Amino acid sequence: MITVNPDGKIMVRRCLVTLRPFRLFVLGIGFFTLCFLMTSLGGQFSARRLGDSPFTIRTEVMGGPESRGVLRKMSDLLELMVKRMDALARLENSSELHRAGGDLHFPADRMPPGAGLMERIQAIAQNVSDIAVKVDQILRHGLLLHSKVSEGRRDQCEAPSDPKFPDCSGKVEWMRARWTSDPCYAFFGVDGTECSFLIYLSEVEWFCPPLPWRNQTAAQRAPKPLPKVQAVFRSNLSHLLDLMGGGKESLIFMKKRTKRLMAQWALAARRLAQKLGATQRDQKQILVHIGFLTEESGDVFSPRVLKGGPLGEMVQWADILTALYVLGHGLRVTVSLKELQSNLGVPPGRGSCPLTMPLPFDLIYTDYHGLQQMKQHMGLSFKKYRCRIRVIDTFGTEPAYNHEEYATLHGYRTNWGYWNLNPKQFMTMFPHTPDNSFMGFVSEELNETEKRLIKGGKASNMAVVYGKEASIWKLQGKEKFLGILNKYMEIHGTVYYESQRPPEVPAFVKNHGLLPQPEFQQLLRKAKLFIGFGFPYEGPAPLEAIANGCIFLQSRFSPPHSSLNHEFFRGKPTSREVFSQHPYAENFIGKPHVWTVDYNNSEEFEAAIKAIMRTQVDPYLPYEYTCEGMLERIHAYIQHQDFCIAPGPALPEAHAPQSPFVLAPNATHLEWARNTSLAPGSWPPAHALRAWLAVPGRACTDTCLDHGLICEPSFFPFLNSQDAFLKLQVPCDSTESEMNHLYPAFAQPGQECYLQKEPLLFSCAGSNTKYRRLCPCRDFRKGQVALCQGCL
Numbered sequence: 001m002i003t004v005n006p007d008g009k010i011m012v013r014r015c016l017v018t019l020r021p022f023r024l025f026v027l028g029i030g031f032f033t034l035c036f037l038m039t040s041l042g043g044q045f046s047a048r049r050l051g052d053s054p055f056t057i058r059t060e061v062m063g064g065p066e067s068r069g070v071l072r073k074m075s076d077l078l079e080l081m082v083k084r085m086d087a088l089a090r091l092e093n094s095s096e097l098h099r100a101g102g103d104l105h106f107p108a109d110r111m112p113p114g115a116g117l118m119e120r121i122q123a124i125a126q127n128v129s130d131i132a133v134k135v136d137q138i139l140r141h142g143l144l145l146h147s148k149v150s151e152g153r154r155d156q157c158e159a160p161s162d163p164k165f166p167d168c169s170g171k172v173e174w175m176r177a178r179w180t181s182d183p184c185y186a187f188f189g190v191d192g193t194e195c196s197f198l199i200y201l202s203e204v205e206w207f208c209p210p211l212p213w214r215n216q217t218a219a220q221r222a223p224k225p226l227p228k229v230q231a232v233f234r235s236n237l238s239h240l241l242d243l244m245g246g247g248k249e250s251l252i253f254m255k256k257r258t259k260r261l262m263a264q265w266a267l268a269a270r271r272l273a274q275k276l277g278a279t280q281r282d283q284k285q286i287l288v289h290i291g292f293l294t295e296e297s298g299d300v301f302s303p304r305v306l307k308g309g310p311l312g313e314m315v316q317w318a319d320i321l322t323a324l325y326v327l328g329h330g331l332r333v334t335v336s337l338k339e340l341q342s343n344l345g346v347p348p349g350r351g352s353c354p355l356t357m358p359l360p361f362d363l364i365y366t367d368y369h370g371l372q373q374m375k376q377h378m379g380l381s382f383k384k385y386r387c388r389i390r391v392i393d394t395f396g397t398e399p400a401y402n403h404e405e406y407a408t409l410h411g412y413r414t415n416w417g418y419w420n421l422n423p424k425q426f427m428t429m430f431p432h433t434p435d436n437s438f439m440g441f442v443s444e445e446l447n448e449t450e451k452r453l454i455k456g457g458k459a460s461n462m463a464v465v466y467g468k469e470a471s472i473w474k475l476q477g478k479e480k481f482l483g484i485l486n487k488y489m490e491i492h493g494t495v496y497y498e499s500q501r502p503p504e505v506p507a508f509v510k511n512h513g514l515l516p517q518p519e520f521q522q523l524l525r526k527a528k529l530f531i532g533f534g535f536p537y538e539g540p541a542p543l544e545a546i547a548n549g550c551i552f553l554q555s556r557f558s559p560p561h562s563s564l565n566h567e568f569f570r571g572k573p574t575s576r577e578v579f580s581q582h583p584y585a586e587n588f589i590g591k592p593h594v595w596t597v598d599y600n601n602s603e604e605f606e607a608a609i610k611a612i613m614r615t616q617v618d619p620y621l622p623y624e625y626t627c628e629g630m631l632e633r634i635h636a637y638i639q640h641q642d643f644c645i646a647p648g649p650a651l652p653e654a655h656a657p658q659s660p661f662v663l664a665p666n667a668t669h670l671e672w673a674r675n676t677s678l679a680p681g682s683w684p685p686a687h688a689l690r691a692w693l694a695v696p697g698r699a700c701t702d703t704c705l706d707h708g709l710i711c712e713p714s715f716f717p718f719l720n721s722q723d724a725f726l727k728l729q730v731p732c733d734s735t736e737s738e739m740n741h742l743y744p745a746f747a748q749p750g751q752e753c754y755l756q757k758e759p760l761l762f763s764c765a766g767s768n769t770k771y772r773r774l775c776p777c778r779d780f781r782k783g784q785v786a787l788c789q790g791c792l
Helices: 006-018 021-046 064-103 113-156 168-181 183-187 194-204 238-244 249-260 262-276 302-307 312-326 337-344 368-377 380-388 404-410 448-456 470-474 478-488 517-526 541-547 583-589 602-614 627-640 700-706 713-719 722-727
Strands: 285-289 330-334 363-366 389-392 426-428 462-466 490-493 529-532 551-561 578-580 594-597 661-663 670-672 690-693 734-738 745-747 752-756 771-778
Touching: 168 183, 168 194, 238 249, 238 312, 238 330, 249 262, 249 302, 249 312, 249 517, 262 312, 262 627, 285 312, 285 337, 285 368, 312 330, 312 389, 312 627, 330 337, 337 368, 363 368, 363 380, 368 389, 380 389, 462 517, 462 541, 478 490, 478 602, 517 541, 529 541, 541 551, 541 583, 551 583, 551 602, 578 583, 583 594, 594 602, 661 722, 700 771, 713 771, 722 752
Parallel strands: 285 330, 285 363, 363 389, 389 426, 462 490, 462 529, 529 551, 551 594, 734 752
Antiparallel strands: 551 578, 661 670, 670 690, 690 771, 745 752, 745 771
16 A cells, blocks of 8 residues: 655645746746856857867857857846846745745745755856856957967968979969868868968878978877788688678678688688798788669669679679688778768768878779769878779770870770779779789589589580570570570570560570579579570670580670670770670680670571580689689789889880890790899789780780780880880881870881880770780780789
């Protein structure tokens, strides 16, 4: 049973009687005034918060007369309210005493509620008055100090005329007119004064010399670099799956792929660790920003993952993430602009200012979308740190498109080029552009038992069509060659559909719909033939089919497809001509695994089908597309590629006492002289160099392939001299240096030799019937065209 103290009831009743509506209203006004006072004081003092200018005293704090006036008025207001509430309290207490008569009494330790409240308000009013006096003293002292500092530095805050900083005065003029255009300037302390302009331009940016009266040790203090940690191979990928995040179908697809290949990655790590032995590998801090998955770029891929959309990019990104993690490097993954800004240290604003801290990453892997986002938000820091960026670029970027000035002047400018990066910073899906680095991806590798089971379970008359979207089946003329194929083989498709069979797929094709990757692999293991319709270009599926024991049949393009005649390539930063749907499969694998024929020639097509049915092949996967091959390649890049050092080795001098080249015994090409020291820091090592003079109209890419070699653009600086032409016995009547992506070259007629003036324009790609190009070639490891014999 609950008992109630009668004194408690009386007290509650008396409090409710005492706190009448009018008195509550007056107390509310007093409380609101007090809150407003504290907010005003807090706002005044927060003007000196840490995020604001450390360079100068803010003018907002110096608004002394206004601040003191506000404090005085609020103090007077509180005193007036206290007097009126005191009178009201006395009046109401006397009336209540009259009404209550002799029944009302107060214990000695229980005063009327109004009395205690009045004492507290009086105390607050006194405190406010004291605060007003102290703030007044602080503001007077600040004004006096500010006037002395301003007088002492006024003559020191003029733009200096220092020849080492020729842009300083122009930048100060720009800041005067535009410093309010981006909030980031105020974040770094710019407040419209000359001193703040000069401090910003000398300490945040680097257009002006340091000011002598600044504390340079404090301004230039940088965080100490973290101690180097050795990278250790990883086999447990659980943490990587957490880093990849979720919420998008594309990320879910990537995580499933990583899980499925986990055992193969672990085995590959053990093999590579044995191959490298005691090689020391520094752990790198790496940011991976997948720009095409951000909402800001539209993320057109995620909604199409479950509808047969292209998966090649997601396959590659999943494998890149896994390879970097397995190699033992520190990894951070972002798929949103907000995450990117947070990890980079982007200041608040519109992206005009540098980062708030030194870049905490040794390397950044991104795509063209991410590259654009970084340029928009990193300010001048983008130019400073862009040498650390690696751009995943499926179809490649040729030097003529990459150099902004040259591309603009000579008609090579596209929506995707003109970044002025080292062309090797672009990393492709297949090794079709030696000017770029070959990144690649992996296909599932079979063990010997699985290979035997596949060979025994193959259907001799089963074909699977390459392509999951119905639009691929709209190819004109497909009925003709599909009719021929249907005479010899049962045709299967994996075309996505929701409720009704796609009308583009002929009735004699058995369509399985969109299959999960494991089920698609099982279909390939039964099939004899994997046939392409000409699109999509250079995807991972043909390699997966060949790895599962299929023969890949594709169309030969005549004329070859390029940006000049095909909409798909238009706007891409490459002039490459594609002679088939999958040039890598045609050139680096070939028969019996890959057949390339003219689909418009019915006799040639039918003859190929008959020959394929008689041909037996084993499952085959090039080493460079295994987990170990990809780990080996990325390890070599991380160890040896450094685009932040001075460009290229020194050019051989014309008057050098000893040439680094010798003419080969058969007098066809140049080789690096054995008794010549190697160029320090050169990678690939200079002894791998073989230099050939191309025939007119032949690109260096093709010239090197003609000799069983790979064009190596990093060797161009060695050949960019008159000495190289002399050693090849080329008669140069004159020698000139110009910006041209075809140089160094020999022009006929005229006997003129041309050298390259701009290192970023050294290019394996490109040809002209006027020139015989001087081409640097190298050997390569079997099954690993990205690396020379001595590159690992």
